[in-house]
Each structure stands twice: as structure tokens, then as C-alpha cells.
Amino acid sequence: MRELIRRVFRGVHGGESGAARIQLVTSRYLGAKRFLTLVEVDGERLLLALAGDQVSLVARLGGTRGGTKDGGEQA
Numbered sequence: 001m002r003e004l005i006r007r008v009f010r011g012v013h014g015g016e017s018g019a020a021r022i023q024l025v026t027s028r029y030l031g032a033k034r035f036l037t038l039v040e041v042d043g044e045r046l047l048l049a050l051a052g053d054q055v056s057l058v059a060r061l062g063g064t065r066g067g068t069k070d071g072g073e074q075a
């Protein structure tokens with residue numbers, strides 16, 4: 001997770017801003033302030049669980065670079 005944070009904010013001091021490198025793909029409300037959120041950071045898709053003020057990495061789902069849009073391999 002630390003490496004991900006470093007990658008996102010590495011661009012803040014020059015070039016593309018960290019915020020421009022993060023894209024919200026979709027988010028689902030699960031109830032009681034809990035969400036599953038799919039984000040894309042530098043072409044890598046991450047499934048995050050949000051509960052109150054906590055964020056947890058559920059899974060790395062691959063990316064859109066060199067593969068299909070869902071992170072799978074091309075035939």
C-alpha cells in the first residue's frame with residue numbers, strides 16, 4: 001500500500017498531479033457507511049473497501065495497459 005501511495009503522489013512536485021492519475025471506475029454502497037470502490041491508478045485497477053474512515057486494499061485487478069479492459073490477457 002505504501003508503494004501505491006508513493007506512486008500516486010510522486011507526480012505532485014512535477015509533471016502530472018497525483019489527483020489526475022486517479023480515476024474512480026465504480027463504487028457500490030454496502031450499507032452502514034461501507035463501500036466497495038474500484039479505482040484506477042496509473043493504469044492499474046484496485047478494489048478498495050471503505051468503512052467509516054478506514055480504507056483497505058481488497059485486490060489488485062490488473063490494469064488496462066497491455067491487456068483487456070478488465071485486466072485479463074488478450075487472446
